[in-house]
């Protein structure tokens with residue numbers, strides 16, 4: 358087995374510091390475990406702690422009650438691939454060409470999130486953490502971009518953007534197509550899961566399989582008390598295809614709408630998994646020393662049964678419903694209990710928070726767009742007073758764009774004029790105040806334009822049509838995006 362030189366150097370440095378008394382044994386043993394539980398396409402009102410009236414999530418709610426709930430948590434993008442690229446790199450994906458989902462194929466054709474964008478997993482692994490990724494990857498399928506080559510000791514799941522849930526059904530379809538000699542074109546949602554590059558024969562409902570593997574990882578990590586863990590558990594639930602277990606749907610006899618009922622069952626399966634994970638953390642004596650972060654990669658799709666209430670918009674939009682999601686932190690004695698944190702935060706903030714609490718050195722060359730907000734979160738103060746949080750989704754010939762600063766939000770949606778909302782008072786983005794505050798609008802849009810100067814051309818497109826449109830329309834056309842029409846300017 359090869360020794361990771363960088364990791365060896367960090368461990369050596371830590372050992373020298375420990376000998377010299379700069380890092381005591383107790384400091385090292387206090388390094389917490391970090392558990393990220395990510396759901397896929399979950400709406401703002403699809404967990405009990407964030408307003409769901411019909412879906413039960415008792416395990417998540419229990420964590421929320423004993424932790425801090427973030428009511429203005431933003432992802433960097435309103436759909437999967439770029440959002441996850443932001444989480445892993447701590448940077449806006451527009452800055453390294455990852456603005457679009459990777460192409461739909463069984464292999465990603467030699468592309469993935471550029472390797473010079475260091476992942477948080479590598480930073481923690483190099484600092485001595487035992488690292489695992491379970492579930493959906495969607496950041497590059499070739500070996501070069503494989504989780505095991507991006508800072509994860511363990512990987513269990515699938516490399517592409519989604520999966521069917523019932524093994525009996527998807528295995529039968531997979532075998533049938535394979536028998537027809539279609540090995541290379543079989544839809545990736547049907548393909549076998551893998552463990553560290555080797556195919557596995559998963560027999561459980563996928564959400565249950567991923568929960569099982571998470572508990573296995575946590576138990577394994579407990580064997581070495583001196584080594585904390587970082588686990589990135591990325592459920593594909595409740596992303597389509599909409600497939601729930603009957604007993605999970607039976608938890609919701611009062612829900613009559615079939616789509617909502619299926620969706621509720623899929624969310625409930627995640628919550629059952631969280632219950633098992635919490636139980637395992639407690640049984641192995643790791644619960645109190647684990648930061649648990651729960652959130653979704655983007656907003657929900659109402660036509661599939663999700664609810665983003667009271668937010669406007671849906672997955673794919675830069676309206677709030679597209680990229681503002683439920684989020685909680687749970688860490689006994691470190692993160693305030695029963696707190697609601699209303700100030701805006703970004704998934705970009707996770708990278709610097711994790712590195713800080715892990716005492717993990719960040720490479721000097723590493724650029725970050727987020728910040729360690731934990732000290733302000735603990736004090737329930739605005740960690741980003743006067744700072745902007747951006748979202749941009751490119752469409753056919755124009756870009757949906759939005760920025761949040763304190764209680765204000767500017768947004769340009771569906772190629773219409775820029776609008777301004779007092780998002781704290783007007784969470785549903787109904788009352789456009791751009792005419793009342795034209796200077797504020799101009800200032801925020803101008804600041805977003807400065808942000809856009811750091812963007813680069815996309816390295817790939819999800820489908821050829823998207824790339825064709827991009828070139829045909831000479832995208833990104835930022836001279837139009839940031840132009841404010843005359844009626845909105847002051848005289």
Ligand code: CA
Nearest residue numbers: 397398437654
């Ligand atoms: Ca998603």
